[in-house]
Amino acid sequence: MAKPLILVSNDDGITSYGIRILVEIMSELGEVVVVAPDSPQSGMGHAITIGNTLRLDEVDIFKVARSYKCSGTPADCVKLAKHRVLKDKKPDLVVSGINHGANTSISVLYSGTMSAAIEGAIEDMPSIGFSLCDYSSKADFSHIREFVYKIASEALEKGMPKNTALNVNFPPKRNEKIRGIKICRQARARWQEEFDERFDPYGRSYFWLAGNFVNFDKGEDNDEWAIANNYVSVVPCQFDMTAHHAIGQLNNDWDL
Amino acid sequence: MAKPLILVSNDDGITSYGIRILVEIMSELGEVVVVAPDSPQSGMGHAITIGNTLRLDEVDIFKVARSYKCSGTPADCVKLAKHRVLKDKKPDLVVSGINHGANTSISVLYSGTMSAAIEGAIEDMPSIGFSLCDYSSKADFSHIREFVYKIASEALEKGMPKNTALNVNFPPKRNEKIRGIKICRQARARWQEEFDERFDPYGRSYFWLAGNFVNFDKGEDNDEWAIANNYVSVVPCQFDMTAHHAIGQLNNDWDL
Numbered sequence: 001m002a003k004p005l006i007l008v009s010n011d012d013g014i015t016s017y018g019i020r021i022l023v024e025i026m027s028e029l030g031e032v033v034v035v036a037p038d039s040p041q042s043g044m045g046h047a048i049t050i051g052n053t054l055r056l057d058e059v060d061i062f063k064v065a066r067s068y069k070c071s072g073t074p075a076d077c078v079k080l081a082k083h084r085v086l087k088d089k090k091p092d093l094v095v096s097g098i099n100h101g102a103n104t105s106i107s108v109l110y111s112g113t114m115s116a117a118i119e120g121a122i123e124d125m126p127s128i129g130f131s132l133c134d135y136s137s138k139a140d141f142s143h144i145r146e147f148v149y150k151i152a153s154e155a156l157e158k159g160m161p162k163n164t165a166l167n168v169n170f171p172p173k174r175n176e177k178i179r180g181i182k183i184c185r186q187a188r189a190r191w192q193e194e195f196d197e198r199f200d201p202y203g204r205s206y207f208w209l210a211g212n213f214v215n216f217d218k219g220e221d222n223d224e225w226a227i228a229n230n231y232v233s234v235v236p237c238q239f240d241m242t243a244h245h246a247i248g249q250l251n252n253d254w255d256l
Numbered sequence: 257m258a259k260p261l262i263l264v265s266n267d268d269g270i271t272s273y274g275i276r277i278l279v280e281i282m283s284e285l286g287e288v289v290v291v292a293p294d295s296p297q298s299g300m301g302h303a304i305t306i307g308n309t310l311r312l313d314e315v316d317i318f319k320v321a322r323s324y325k326c327s328g329t330p331a332d333c334v335k336l337a338k339h340r341v342l343k344d345k346k347p348d349l350v351v352s353g354i355n356h357g358a359n360t361s362i363s364v365l366y367s368g369t370m371s372a373a374i375e376g377a378i379e380d381m382p383s384i385g386f387s388l389c390d391y392s393s394k395a396d397f398s399h400i401r402e403f404v405y406k407i408a409s410e411a412l413e414k415g416m417p418k419n420t421a422l423n424v425n426f427p428p429k430r431n432e433k434i435r436g437i438k439i440c441r442q443a444r445a446r447w448q449e450e451f452d453e454r455f456d457p458y459g460r461s462y463f464w465l466a467g468n469f470v471n472f473d474k475g476e477d478n479d480e481w482a483i484a485n486n487y488v489s490v491v492p493c494q495f496d497m498t499a500h501h502a503i504g505q506l507n508n509d510w511d512l
């Protein structure tokens with residue numbers, strides 16, 4: 001039987017440590033092709049490149065995979081991979097990551113990692129974004145390898161719920177072993193922004209976006225709870241943004 | 257009574273024609289403050305600027321509104337507006353647009369216009385993205401003014417369903433008058449990408465993202481149907497991406 005074809009992308013860039021780990025693990029499961037950004041794309045959300053051109057160049061930096069760097073966003077990478085690199089041969093699995101940093105809760109909206117996975121889902125390919133809740137560029141991934149393998153294996157074997165991509169987050173390495181995997185919903189939380197104002201050498205002001213994460217969610221069925229309690233969180237994400245429950249309310253209450 | 261405070265942003269940039277129209281209409285409803293990108297940001301999705309600095313400068317280009325250009329994305333604009341320009345005084349309404357081009361169906365994910373509105377909703381402010389299904393930079397907006405006014409008035413008066421932003425799309429100017437407003441769901445459709453390969457003067461290849469919009473949806477309750485049939489479409493959008501219906505399926509079918 002032919003080996004499954006696995007497309008790997010990310011948002012930290014093709015030279016990051018996390019994508020190397022992911023490529024290694026995926027190479028145990030199938031034939032791996034990498035198409036990833038040539039520079040960091042964190043926070044890119046579901047951006048695509050429409051006002052500018054895209055570059056795509058083959059590079060030789062992984063022993064176990066054909067690989068290409070792309071000048072675009074994570075979503076661009078998946079599009080270019082499918083149409084130009086794989087010539088419309090559908091991958092059996094699209095994986096993105098492993099991100100250096102959490103993509104739990106509301107961060108899914110801002111996440112380049114998840115945008116690659118959601119782009120895969122839109123194109124009807126089983127797709128998973130993996131993120132480690134540790135922002136260090138030299139984070140320890142050793143405790144999560146078995147879980148990445150297991151979740152990817154299940155996706156290859158069972159397929160994905162229709163029109164969804166998985167948002168998988170892992171707790172950082174702690175003294176206690178990971179307690180297991182929880183299927184979760186996205187926690188109700190948000191970033192409380194602060195802007196750090198500074199002045200350039202010419203006296204003009206500029207800002208750095210900063211802020212604190214605030215969790216409003218008291219439930220135990222969400223991704224924030226899972227990570228805090230040392231579980232792997234798996235959130236199925238959809239790309240239908242409709243607030244279906246609000247349609248009736250608008251029809252009844254508003255006078256349009 | 258104090259006039260309502262209305263924040264205006266967009267993704268086509270602060271000098272675009274569509275934002276001028278929106279500022280004019282909003283100035284009939286309240287006190288308007290504009291914080292919008294200093295250059296076009298179409299297709300930026302829900303990107304935010306975290307690896308780079310942000311500039312924010314007051315400009316004097318609208319007669320009826322205080323205005324600021326920002327070097328960041330539409331989502332950055334809303335964050336900076338709230339925290340630096342309005343000093344945490346909450347606007348009564350956040351509006352984004354009027355976009356030159358459709359943001360119906362799956363385009364909501366890629367839309368910078370809608371990311372400004374969704375950012376507003378995350379911060380618990382009534383928020384609306386307006387888009388005209390006409391990509392011309394000199395599009396005719398005359399037929400939609402009354403609808404923009406009406407929808408914004410309703411939002412100010414009735415408020416918004418919790419945790420939602422409205423995605424409002426208008427048909428292009430046609431011979432027939434607009435038939436009314438429909439509350440819709442996001443149509444099931446996607447972009448079938450093609451990449452246009454070219455060569456630069458140095459012989460290196462590059463790509464333009466192109467493609468065709470393919471509508472799979474046979475319903476009459478979705479935004480594509482509404483626009484095709486000369487209705488204004490209003491889709492309530494949420495920022496909880498969880499595919500709640502898939503949680504049970506994963507718990508039952510997958511062995512994790």
